[in-house]
Amino acid sequence: MHKIVVIGNSIAGMKAVEALQATGEEIEVTVFSAEEALPYNRRLLLDWVARRISRNTVFYRPLDDYKARKINFILDKKVSRVNLKRGRVGIDDKQQFDYDILFVTALDVKPLAAVKGAHRAGLFHCKRFLDIEAFLKIWPLTDTVVISSRSVFGLELACSLLDSDREVILVTSGNHILPSFLDAESAAVLQNLAEQAGLRVITGNPITEFLGDGEIKAIRLQNGKVIGCQAVLSDEAKPDLRLFKDSELQCGEAIVVNERFQTNISNVFAMDMAAGAADAGQWDASQQHFSYLEQQGRIVAGSLLGTDDKTPWPRRTWSLRIKDHAVVMAENDGTITLDVSAMDSAVKESVGSV
Numbered sequence: 001m002h003k004i005v006v007i008g009n010s011i012a013g014m015k016a017v018e019a020l021q022a023t024g025e026e027i028e029v030t031v032f033s034a035e036e037a038l039p040y041n042r043r044l045l046l047d048w049v050a051r052r053i054s055r056n057t058v059f060y061r062p063l064d065d066y067k068a069r070k071i072n073f074i075l076d077k078k079v080s081r082v083n084l085k086r087g088r089v090g091i092d093d094k095q096q097f098d099y100d101i102l103f104v105t106a107l108d109v110k111p112l113a114a115v116k117g118a119h120r121a122g123l124f125h126c127k128r129f130l131d132i133e134a135f136l137k138i139w140p141l142t143d144t145v146v147i148s149s150r151s152v153f154g155l156e157l158a159c160s161l162l163d164s165d166r167e168v169i170l171v172t173s174g175n176h177i178l179p180s181f182l183d184a185e186s187a188a189v190l191q192n193l194a195e196q197a198g199l200r201v202i203t204g205n206p207i208t209e210f211l212g213d214g215e216i217k218a219i220r221l222q223n224g225k226v227i228g229c230q231a232v233l234s235d236e237a238k239p240d241l242r243l244f245k246d247s248e249l250q251c252g253e254a255i256v257v258n259e260r261f262q263t264n265i266s267n268v269f270a271m272d273m274a275a276g277a278a279d280a281g282q283w284d285a286s287q288q289h290f291s292y293l294e295q296q297g298r299i300v301a302g303s304l305l306g307t308d309d310k311t312p313w314p315r316r317t318w319s320l321r322i323k324d325h326a327v328v329m330a331e332n333d334g335t336i337t338l339d340v341s342a343m344d345s346a347v348k349e350s351v352g353s354v
Helices: 011-021 044-049 063-068 129-141 152-160 184-196 290-305
Strands: 002-007 027-032 071-074 079-083 088-091 096-098 101-104 123-125 144-148 167-172 200-203 207-211 218-221 226-228 231-234 255-257 268-270 275-277 317-322 325-332 335-342
Touching (some): 011 290, 129 231, 152 231, 152 317, 184 325, 184 335
Parallel strands (some): 027 071, 101 268, 144 231, 255 275
Antiparallel strands (some): 218 226, 317 325
16 A cells, blocks of 8 residues: 655645546545645635635535545644655654655745735735635725736736725736736736726736734835735745755755656655746646646656556636626637627626636
């Protein structure tokens, strides 16, 4: 029996485990999560924020399903040390767990950690379940909310919050919105649409400080301007790699992996937000939506089984809803095309990110 330890609650790790279990081989699986939540579909956090779905709908599988598969979740304790040479992880209460194979899929993160005042309450990671849950508790008490992001996810989160009487501001360090995806002309079309829907957009002027006593009361921008707010959500964060400090594991801003998500240590794999490619090749580390994460898991399982997963990478496509419009961005021959269409009431309920 092989022992697999998974650090992180990503769908990618769970898909790898499912694919290995499908072979009939008996494996012992233990999952640790710094977030203290079962694996969930990150995209569905946006629908939860917009109140289109309930809280429990965001989870990838129910707890009973994991129990039936004999997958042991330890959600109330964090991994505090990893011994890569001995194949062992330790948790806060000094318990130790041996492994034959280690999956690292999600590590602790703190958004905008380098920004002065980032320790203040009111700063949330917009792609983490518990952060979104905590934000929704204070959302009714806010007047102004800031989203700091360069991504499609951040833009759609901002637009999901527009159906209220609160001010929503998108702040991006890029010279235009979605600088990694769109050229300036296409970005201007999208920004105009978002602003018409009520979103305030600030470009090329990142946050340099969070102001307030114990809680965030305002942000200071690079140009010195101060904007009052009660909450900031951001996906601009790097994984905390201190678990692997002074180890032989090769790391940059994330754990370095090859095209099969294998690290420089043969029995250690990294996926999702814990992984970074030395040479991206066929995959893009920014692609963290549902279908990409499942594909990562299948590739890792195939690597361990000595088989090649022939499933092609999903087409790079993003869709979002801005008030009464559906926006689709798709990659064709290396170019991102932008399509905007008005939605009728029937279509509104079905639009979401791919």
